[in-house]
Amino acid sequence: MIVVDKVLISDEIAEAQFVCDLNKCxxxxxxxxxxxxxxxxxxxxxxxxxxxxxxxxxxxxxxxxxxxxxxxxxxxxxxxxxxxxxxxxxxxxxxxxxxxxxxxxxxxxxxxxxxxxxxxPISCHFFPIIQKTGKRGEYDRMNYEPRPTLCSPACSLGKKLKVPVYKFLKEPIVRKYGEDFYKALEKAATEYYTGKEK
Structure with a gap:
């Protein structure tokens, strides 16, 4: 789990790769x-x-x-x-x-x-990230939830192009949380990968 400014971000958003392939989906x-x-x-x-x-x-x-x-x-x-x-x-x-x-x-x-x-709508812009606010509004949660069959071409294309989910969805992330948030997420994702390689 990655935490940036009270937003709980699933590790998959840093680790998984995804690029929409509209011609297929x-x-x-x-x-x-x-x-x-x-x-x-x-x-x-x-x-x-x-x-x-x-x-x-x-x-x-x-x-x-x-x-x-x-x-x-x-x-x-x-x-x-x-x-x-x-x-x-x-x-x-x-x-x-x-x-x-x-x-x-x-x-x-x-x-x-x-x-x-x-x-x-921001929910459309974020997909396949599902973003929700906690019931008391004290935190947000971001999970990576691609559709197994529908999104399989996007998962394949993301792996081919080596584009992590958070990079593919930079525009909606910045739209929702701002440029500084995205930079912090990018830094945290890089550190996450560095830690995994050790």
Whole structure:
């Protein structure tokens, strides 16, 4: 376990290697799961405020589902989550498939086009790191939880390119915790490896 600024980080985040291979997984993490993407409380208002700007990136079925369910829904196990088309293990309403069958996020597409300044929910950005805050808010926990079958191409590509999980996910880590936190994590991960080599 690595500890940085009251964040408990699993050793696998320093040790395991991972690089998304969208041509193989097709963005399946936006579809496979027990519920939609978990949302932080602060993200709820952001999604409402940005909805009209991302609406052109949504499918007609998604718009209809959002009008029926709302821009986010409450799940008794996961809290606030994005709605999905239908039930569990269905595509997130904010996702749609491109001509290659790859699921693209409406928020991320709008962000990449310069339409909005918010990329996507932090839980999506972090995957396959699952980040949670302790029940009393006294600490955060970061675990590496790739999907066994879905993420196997990403695990293989990460090993081939020799990219540790924390380096692949530098952008969301900095987005959530800041540049100084990332530098401390990088230092701790390097020391972790040095200790293992002895």
């Amino acid at each position: 097709k963005g399946g993490c936006c579809e496979e799961g027990d519920a939609g993407a978990p949302l932080e409380d602060a993200e709820l208002d952001i999604m409402v405020d940005l909805f009209e700007k991302v609406k052109p990136y949504l499918t007609p079925a998604a718009i209809a589902e959002i009008e029926r369910k709302g821009k986010y829904v409450y799940h008794r196990e996961f809290g606030w989550v994005t709605p999905t088309l239908g039930g569990d293990n269905e595509i997130c309403v904010y996702g749609s498939r491109d001509e290659k069958g790859i699921i693209k996020c409406a928020f991320e597409q709008a962000y990449n086009d310069g339409v909005i300044g918010w990329k996507k």
